[in-house]
Amino acid sequence: MVPQRLLQLGVPAGMVLIITMLVVPLPAVVLDMLIALNITTALLVLLVAMFVHRPLDFAAFPAVVLVLTLFRLALNVSATRLVLLDGYAGKVIDTFGHFVVGGSLIVGLIVFAILLVIQFLVITKGAERVAEVGARFTLDAMPGKQMAIDADLNSGLIDEDEARRRRHEVHAEADFYGSMDGASKFVKGDAIAAIIITLVNLLGGFAVGMAQKGMAFGDAITTYSLLSVGDGLVSQIPALLLSTATGLIVTRNTGDSDMGSDILRQLTNNKVPLQIAGFGALAICLVPGLPKLPFMVAGGIMLLASTRVRPPVAAETHLAVEQVHSSAPDTPELLAAEIQVDPLGLELSPDIIDLVDAASGGDLLDRVKALRRKIAGELGIIVPPVRTRDSIDLPSSTYAIRLFGIEVARGEAPRGTVLAIGDHLDALPGQRTREPVFGLDASWIPAELRVQAELNGATVVDRASVITTHLAEVVGQHAARLLGREDVKTLTELVRTGHPVVVEELTPAQLSLGEVQRVLQGLLAEGVAVRDLVRIFEALSLKAQVTKDPDVLVEAARAALGPAIVAPHLAEGAVHVISFEPGLEQRMLEAVRPGDLGAVVALDPLVGQSVLGELSDLRTAAEERGLRPVVVCAPQLRAAVRRMVAPALTSTPVLSYTELVGAAQVRSVGTVTGDRMAVTA
Known part of the structure; x- marks a missing residue:
């Protein structure tokens, strides 16, 4: 050495x-x-x-x-x-x-x-031209290669070390061909x-x-x-x-x-070209005046080489063996991998892939990783990796968010722009739009006008922030669907490391993982974080001794999480509530009926419409006063009321009386009486 x-x-x-x-x-x-x-x-x-x-x-x-x-x-x-x-x-x-x-x-x-x-x-x-073209195409392909690496990393196909090695290889390849162009x-x-x-x-x-x-x-x-x-x-x-x-x-x-x-393997891979070349060299010997020996020797070498080539059947067999060993595209394993649906996907039109190109300052993938950690800290669930890829099917400047292969949201992020949100945007040139999460008036303006827009009182957001905010909203809305059985198992094992007795009492002795998953999905469907799994599991282990009804189990878990549930709805230590008149609430309790998806309030359609109308009016009046009211009712009625209210008043939370223990004050902003219901009847 x-x-x-x-x-x-x-x-x-x-x-x-x-x-x-x-x-x-x-x-x-x-x-x-x-x-x-x-x-x-x-x-x-x-x-x-x-x-x-x-x-x-x-x-x-x-x-x-x-x-x-x-x-x-x-x-x-x-x-x-x-x-x-x-x-x-x-x-x-x-x-x-x-x-x-x-x-x-x-x-x-x-x-x-x-x-x-x-x-x-x-x-x-020739070498100069090839080096020049190779350098240009290598540099042009860098964003796509980096995006593919980051997509594989986000999907879990490779780890951080492998992704780092591949990124280094991409940069080294670009540097090499750039240097070869100069060399x-x-x-x-x-x-x-x-x-x-x-x-x-x-x-x-x-x-x-x-x-x-x-x-x-x-x-x-x-x-x-x-x-x-x-x-x-x-x-x-x-x-x-x-x-x-x-x-x-x-x-x-x-x-x-x-x-x-x-070169030798590819030139001698097929016997037909060798045979044609050999017979062609022998045919040249027929030309008068030409020396025969050189062409006979050359033709003989070609024909001899053609006899050394394996016959087509053997070649096909060898190819089939190689395909088996190299996991060819039609093997069941790879076909199964191809048909698997990604739980969460983000697609970008080709003209905005600069968002994921680190060389161009794109940090979208880093923000998505940070978003996964943020959501895990807020909701307590493991967000699946976001499969990020480009799609030529999308219109220009467009991104799409997919859930289990189905598009659930779409937005725009034009290159070279920022999103200005506000009421006084007419003086700025740009493309009018609406903010995708809150539906606010906004405009995509040139990035160089950012300071001017802020001076005009607008809130300016970059493209990556718009996409990650939109993605966070979609994940929050569909958190229940994203929580899989494997995720529940992982979370359960995490609890077992610190509180083994809690897990041993609950599963599988009293509830299966599927039943625990259904309870956690019920909590997530209403925006309740499941971070405090220890309290949830303790409540479930007590209630599961009596019943395995999902609604009852969810209510038991909610009761244990009462302070955490009411906390987001507090304003200066008080929660503002809309309640039902006792007689109406009793009537609704009597009208509760079991359904395929849980208990429902089987009121007369006109009566139910009247109740929803009064709820809507009370909520609107409270919001005009700057309040964020919640609907409260008895724990036995809460799940059924939620199913009744959700289609018409999606963003209105429904809490039970037992969940209000975390509020220092409870202030009523209105009561749903039977007056309008009686008039309607």
């Missing part, structure tokens, strides 16, 4: 040496060694690029390109200095100038020009520099040879031209290797094996 200290100092020291090479002359023998190192390193980089499984496995490649390009240019400068000063730049350059090109200046120039064309116009140009420019500039350096060597060599050394024109051309061409070839070979590695990296797709294995 290489010492860590050496790894830390190796590259910085190398960069210092490269800069030194630009100004300090090198002996010819040292230059030979560095040229050999340059060619070998370029070959190593090419092979590493071929053996990586994905581009990010060679994330240091852009930096490697820069360092090797500077190293090669430094070698060019050192070689030029030796060529012009001594007429000799080491054995490597001399050999390339005489042996490789046969000592011919024309051949050397042609070979050098061809290498430049291959590198500059074919490999470098390809280094390769392109290196090719241009090679042309200029070679021309400088040629012209400078002629001038030095004839003017300073007194050489004849022909001798100067022969000596310095071959050295210049040799230097150019020595530089272009590693440059060609490095530009080829650049092309391989930017065109490499993520795979399970190295590039060579992928």
